Amino acid sequence: MYLLEFAGEDDPFAAREAASAATGVRRIAPGVATARGVAPERVRGLAYTHRASALLGRTDAERESARALLEATPLERTGTVAVRATDVRGSSGVDTERVERDLGQVLVDRGFGVDLDDPDHLLRAIFSTGRLEGGSLAVDESTGDLITSLESTGDGETDGPRDERVSICALGWLETESVRDFGTRAPTDKPFFQPGSMDPLLARAVANVAGAEPDRTVLDPMCGTGGILVEAGLVGADVIGTDAQAKMVDGARANLAHFLESPALSPTGVDRGGWHVGRGDATRLPLRDGAVDGVVFDAPYGRQSKIDAHRLEDLVAGALAEARRVASRAVVVADRSWASEARDAGWELEAAFERRVHRSLTRYVLILS
Ligand SMILES: C[S@@+](CC[C@H](N)C(=O)[O-])C[C@H]1O[C@@H](n2cnc3c(N)ncnc32)[C@H](O)[C@@H]1O
Structure with missing residues (x-):
């Protein structure tokens, strides 16, 4: 024990x-x-x-x-x-x-x-x-709301x-x-920073839950600055990222090159994973069925992020369906639950957590299989 x-x-x-x-x-x-x-x-x-x-x-x-x-x-x-x-x-x-x-x-x-x-x-x-x-939270079958389980x-x-x-x-x-070096990867200290970048602690945790480890491939289809991909890569996973905005693709590449391309061993003692980032639409991924082991993404928060040609609801629903096609596990971070969209996309809700970031921002973490 x-x-x-x-x-x-x-x-x-x-x-x-x-x-x-x-x-x-x-x-x-x-x-x-x-x-x-x-x-x-x-x-x-x-x-x-x-x-x-x-x-x-x-x-x-x-x-x-x-x-x-x-x-x-x-x-x-x-x-x-x-x-x-x-x-x-x-x-x-x-x-x-x-x-x-x-x-x-x-x-x-x-x-x-x-x-x-x-x-x-x-x-x-x-x-x-x-x-x-x-x-963790569970879905109330009668109302579709998340309730404490x-x-x-x-x-x-x-x-x-x-x-x-x-x-x-x-x-x-x-x-x-555990290696407590997260402070060295504060979003504002990375080569590329944008408001809304995920803090490295939460990014590491969701990467771990999505199954990031050596010999596994993890995809973030809306990778933004690449915060989740950096953490998944540092624990040894191969990582793939897409984003609709060319600026984000370039920035994520700069961040991944900075943190994952060192010949030294990573702080966790495993070899850093390989990485690939390209411009793409999360609702139409350029990947084969079952191509990755886990998908993890941080959905745009309504007004804050550019939502390339989609309504937010359609974007998240489409991304969930694509995630289901390419992986058997997904972790979604968002400012609302999206649990019923996940179910409609064929996912089973394994667990959900509500995390208070600050007074006006709560983030939901859905674990889907
Ligand atoms: C909340 S941000 C992700 C932040 C990221 N986790 C980080 O740490 O920087 C959401 C991202 O989704 C991207 N996005 C919006 N619509 C998209 C689409 N249809 N396909 C792919 N990415 C999209 C935005 O460009 C934005 O970078």
Whole structure:
């Protein structure tokens, strides 16, 4: 069993993204989940998960309980250790420095040497209390609206209890951490920038959910500045982009050349994927049936983007139908749900999330298969 520590505030979406790198993801407390198995190289590329640790055990969110748990747990490792404690969102009020000292003492008493700078093993002690809030959305069959659903992970796991306050301390040996270099790819710092470019964290997460990984091909048929394609390419996928505007095609090429054409290994440790961007209409893609593994796009937001010769509704409906023709999985980000258009295009709604970007902008993320 593994322990996952989420980043950001949206746990249901973080859990869904984590399911692209782990099996049996199950939320157990705010900011914390367990998983049956993890693919460490995939965890390194996650946007909304900080760390995965090999779970030692769990108890309630008290310093004394953590100490008792560690004393009672068989430890099969040898070498030097350090302890790092985290109180998720300050929810438990536990004194993390004291926890680190106490647990460090337990490890010393059990014969481990301490090396705070470069330990062989790092013990994570995660404290979290609160309610498991939110979840993915589902379609209300009678109205067609999106409603909150209780299922929130992608692979049939059910989260811990809702509406009940949970209090946990989970201990685990750190296994792998995600690479936090997203700040180096802020949209405004890229060679080509346009208002409406997607932030690299969300772009990485939707790329991961769409199945971006080595030996997979991911298409963004409305690629704009190429924000999603850059993130998909950095985790090793081959990427294809089209956009109706020549200016966007040139700009996306400049961005992809900048971030994907370096001979060095990518920060996530995998070779960067190959890329191809061309001018095209998302409703008439120049691709064969089943040509790609996943499609992911950020639909134009009504007034903001140029909508080459289409009404927005026709554009999105047409793009969804083309996506269905060329791939078996799609992720759509938009300022409205588009769930019924997705259904009309032959997709099944696997999950949907509502993400508040700022007060006047909510983005929907639809996961379609
Ligand atoms: C919201 S933007 C995408 C932003 C992108 N995710 C980014 O990070 O820069 C939508 C894009 O759809 C493109 N677009 C509009 N109509 C299109 C069509 N019929 N076919 C392809 N692209 C289209 C626009 O030119 C615009 O670049």
